[in-house]
Amino acid sequence: xxxxxxxxxxxxxxxxxxxxxxxxxxxxxxxGQRGLASKYLSEEIxxxxxxxxxxxxxxxxxxxxxxxxxxxxxxxxxxxxxxxxGCIACSNSGGFFGAELKFAGWxxxxxxxxxxxxxxxxxxxxxxxLLPAEExxxxxxxxTDEILHKKHQDPLLRIATVGRAAEKGCLFSGIINxxxxxxxxxxxxxxxxxxxxxxVAVRGTRGIANLKDPxxxxxxxxxxxxxxxxxxxxxxxxxxYGTQVLMNVINEVGAMPTRNYRExxxxxxxxxxxxxxxxxRPSDGKPNLVTNAxxxxxxxxxxxxxTIDQKHFSVVNKPRYWHASGGVEYEAAxxxxxxxxxxxxxxxxxxxxxxxxxxxxxxxxGATVAAAMELFENGQLxxxxxxxxxxxxxxxxxxxxxxxxxxxxxxxxxxIGLGSKRLCEKYGHPDLSMTVKGQEFPAYDPRGLQxxxxxxxxxxxxxxxxxxxxxxxxxxxxxxxxxPLATEGKAAMVKxxxxxxxxxxxxxxxxxxxxxxxxxxxxxxxxxxxxxxxxVEKLLEVGERIWxxxxxxxxxxxxxxxxxxxPKRILKEAAKTGPAKGKVNELHKMLPEYYQLRGWSADGVxxxxxxxxxxx
Amino acid sequence: MKITVKLFAxxxxxxxxxxxxxxxxxxxxxxxxxxTCLDHFQIPEKLRHLVLVNGVYIPPDQRMTTELREGDxxxxxxxxxxx
Numbered sequence: 112x113x114x115x116x117x118x119x120x121x122x123x124x125x126x127x128x129x130x131x132x133x134x135x136x137x138x139x140x141x142x143g144q145r146g147l148a149s150k151y152l153s154e155e156i157x158x159x160x161x162x163x164x165x166x167x168x169x170x171x172x173x174x175x176x177x178x179x180x181x182x183x184x185x186x187x188x189x190x191x192x193x194x195x196x197g198c199i200a201c202s203n204s205g206g207f208f209g210a211e212l213k214f215a216g217w218x219x220x221x222x223x224x225x226x227x228x229x230x231x232x233x234x235x236x237x238x239x240x241l242l243p244a245e246e247x248x249x250x251x252x253x254x255t256d257e258i259l260h261k262k263h264q265d266p267l268l269r270i271a272t273v274g275r276a277a278e279k280g281c282l283f284s285g286i287i288n289x290x291x292x293x294x295x296x297x298x299x300x301x302x303x304x305x306x307x308x309x310x311v312a313v314r315g316t317r318g319i320a321n322l323k324d325p326x327x328x329x330x331x332x333x334x335x336x337x338x339x340x341x342x343x344x345x346x347x348x349x350x351x352y353g354t355q356v357l358m359n360v361i362n363e364v365g366a367m368p369t370r371n372y373r374e375x376x377x378x379x380x381x382x383x384x385x386x387x388x389x390x391x392r393p394s395d396g397k398p399n400l401v402t403n404a405x406x407x408x409x410x411x412x413x414x415x416x417x418t419i420d421q422k423h424f425s426v427v428n429k430p431r432y433w434h435a436s437g438g439v440e441y442e443a444a445x446x447x448x449x450x451x452x453x454x455x456x457x458x459x460x461x462x463x464x465x466x467x468x469x470x471x472x473x474x475x476x477g478a479t480v481a482a483a484m485e486l487f488e489n490g491q492l493x494x495x496x497x498x499x500x501x502x503x504x505x506x507x508x509x510x511x512x513x514x515x516x517x518x519x520x521x522x523x524x525x526x527i528g529l530g531s532k533r534l535c536e537k538y539g540h541p542d543l544s545m546t547v548k549g550q551e552f553p554a555y556d557p558r559g560l561q562x563x564x565x566x567x568x569x570x571x572x573x574x575x576x577x578x579x580x581x582x583x584x585x586x587x588x589x590x591x592x593x594x595p596l597a598t599e600g601k602a603a604m605v606k607x608x609x610x611x612x613x614x615x616x617x618x619x620x621x622x623x624x625x626x627x628x629x630x631x632x633x634x635x636x637x638x639x640x641x642x643x644x645x646x647v648e649k650l651l652e653v654g655e656r657i658w659x660x661x662x663x664x665x666x667x668x669x670x671x672x673x674x675x676x677x678p679k680r681i682l683k684e685a686a687k688t689g690p691a692k693g694k695v696n697e698l699h700k701m702l703p704e705y706y707q708l709r710g711w712s713a714d715g716v717x718x719x720x721x722x723x724x725x726x727x
Numbered sequence: 728m729k730i731t732v733k734l735f736a737x738x739x740x741x742x743x744x745x746x747x748x749x750x751x752x753x754x755x756x757x758x759x760x761x762x763t764c765l766d767h768f769q770i771p772e773k774l775r776h777l778v779l780v781n782g783v784y785i786p787p788d789q790r791m792t793t794e795l796r797e798g799d800x801x802x803x804x805x806x807x808x809x810x
Contacts, residue, residue: 343806352736354809359735359749363802364782381748386735413809441809580810587808588777592784626808690782 113175113322113640114138119217119239121232123306124165124224128232128239133218139643140726142650144174145201146617146657148190148219152199153660155221158667162194162298163305165225171212171271171311172220174619175641178213178319178407181332182339183621185210185407192668193297194305195282195475195530196549196573199664202285202299203577203616204271205406206292211269214315226307231259231272234313244309251275251468251518252287259312272310273300274469279520280304281528283475283551291437291467292406297550297572300470328639335624335632336410342627344589349413349623350403354441355385357554357582362449364586364595365689366559368552369449370504371481372545372678375556375686379454383444387456394420399456401435411623415440417460425461425511432464439463442576445554446477447514451484452504462514469518478551479531480513482543491538498523542679548573548670557677557696558686560585562593562601564696565705568675569605571661577622579608589626596690598697602704610654617657656725659709659717663727672715675702728757728797732764735804741768761790764801777804 116133134151141147148170160166169191176184187209193200212220215236229244247255252274259270269289277284277300284300285293294300322328339345348356361367362380369377381387388400397418404414417438419426426432439447439459443466447459466473480502486492487502494501498516500509500523516524526534531551535544545552550573557564562581567574576582581604585595593600611630615622618637625633630647638645676682681696706713710721717727733750734742742751755764765775778785779802785793795801 344808348736348805348807349809352807352809356736356804356807357809359733359802360777360804360807363733363779363800364784386739386749576810582810583808586777588806589808592786623808623810
């Protein structure tokens with residue numbers, strides 16, 4: 112079975128916590144996690160609902176493999192309607208919280224309504240209760256974590272919480288679990304805070320005891336772990352350098368977004384790269400990287416644990432930040448670094464600590480500051496607007512100050528908390544916002560990687576690299592190398608990546624396994640754990656169903672084909688250097704074919720026969 | 728002629744001990760091939776996964792015939808990925 116078949120429904124308005132059975136018919140069609148919670152959300156809310164109103168719901172959900180012995184099986188997701196984009200949001204996190212929720216006996220928690228006062232949810236196996244949160248409201252993630260651990264006298268309690276930014280309405284606030292793992296994108300933390308829900312603390316001791324075929328499950332998960340152990344990507348590169356191994360690669364191929372996407376290569380890339388994190392600092396002789404780290408059950412261990420030079424300007428007289436904590440990964444390093452023209456690794460690490468400490472999505476935060484810096488340099492944003500902060504590109508001190516203000520929801524930080532789209536619209540220059548559907552771009556310039564342009568334009572949660580990571584093929588040669596500047600074949604590639612990723616995101620496994628595994632390695636693990644027959648073909652069908660369900664939600668919310676586009680800069684302003692010099696993204700060559708392959712109309716609407724085929 | 732060679736990630740150990748920032752300047756004969764350059768550093772064949780010249784990928788079957796020019800940047804990685 113693998114599913115616990117139990118849903119915890121929490122009515123925050125009345126304070127009632129109620130158990131109900133999981134809809135197993137839906138589980139057989141949507142698997143779990145992203146897919147299953149998207150189905151629940153689609154059935155239970157009006158897609159036109161105001162995201163920060165009590166009528167929106169927020170679902171924390173595990174996959175059927177979450178908590179099992181499969182490698183990386185510690186994932187959970189948060190699904191809701193995003194206040195940043197107005198799209199359906201699904202934000203995925205690792206750490207240990209997801210597995211603990213499963214050990215307590217729950218597949219998912221559905222939060223609805225709004226509490227009249229701040230509360231947190233405390234779960235100990237089958238017992239769930241809302242408790243007063245006045246003492247932690249207004250506290251950071253780290254303080255909340257410490258207070259709740261002390262209060263409940265349980266070091267093994269796993270906590271997911273929002274920080275001060277979410278409470279103050281920052282639209283790209285995430286939910287942080289286990290101090291520095293994040294359901295980071297699309298403002299899922301903002302929705303949680305809008306419901307006066309500060310945290311979820313869970314302790315589970317029931318374990319996993321309901322696999323369909325335990326003996327076969329042990330065999331196939333063992334074999335799959337061996338594949339990860341024998342892959343140089345998952346056994347050497349990711350443990351040693353983390354995702355930060357990409358910094359120099361993407362810069363060399365000329366797809367490194369720099370200074371709000373004005374340029375495609377950053378002169379300071381090496382200084383903020385994975386390789387540089389290993390080098391002793393000139394200032395104190397210690398490297399930034401202390402060790403790597405793994406989430407629950409992970410045999411890859413790509414996480415970064417870092418320190419900052421205690422004499423660095425950002426942390427002088429701030430011993431709170433002198434300890435080792437969650438370090439920069441590639442997306443944070445790009446957004447806080449090259450996109451701002453900042454090459455100070457200590458400053459980036461400090462800002463990353465702040466993002467963890469108060470639950471900011473570092474991608475959206477950095478990209479919004481980048482837009483603000485361009486507005487500032489253009490004279491459209493003044494010192495008066497910024498509260499005296501000299502917001503020029505390359506100014507690490509300004510970055511640090513803005514990060515502190517945004518994390519705490521103070522001063523100019525409240526403006527940054529609007530996100531790039533609203534900020535640029537407010538100051539009269541929407542073209543300077545590097546967003547799709549209101550969500551900030553991640554770390555790959557679509558002029559240098561044509562497939563990523565289509566990926567961003569069609570992502571159901573706004574610009575996102577994780578919905579179809581064509582970088583894998585266009586740059587890294589996994590599974591096969593393709594030309595990053597070609598548009599031919601990219602529509603089919605994006606669709607295939609989107610469908611496969613939607614299935615992986617619904618399983619409880621980490622998508623990083625797919626650098627070594629294919630669905631041929633994943634399907635047997637799901638099949639040995641879950642009732643029914645789970646083949647590669649079925650997983651692809653489930654993935655396609657999820658994609659169309661999400662699309663349908665967005666269409667019903669009023670987000671249409673006109674939103675499947677890219678900023679003018681990417682479509683009209685050619686790259687200035689590197690292999691893509693002279694190129695723009697040729698979305699118009701890929702999008703019609705993509706719609707056709709999806710079985711959608713020329714207006715991007717799923718055709719009746721497509722919906723029928725997928726049972727939608 | 729002079730070229731720049733960058734060996735990233737776990738390939739750093741194939742650079743001379745005094746190389747900084749994972750790169751070194753190399754003197755090679757005019758029209759030297761990419762293959763010649765990689766052989767110079769004795770990088771095992773299976774680790775020559777991602778080979779770029781000025782950011783452009785050179786497939787294995789073209790490394791022998793692709794000639795380098797003055798000022799070229801050759802960058803090499805083993806199999807890697809991230810996200």
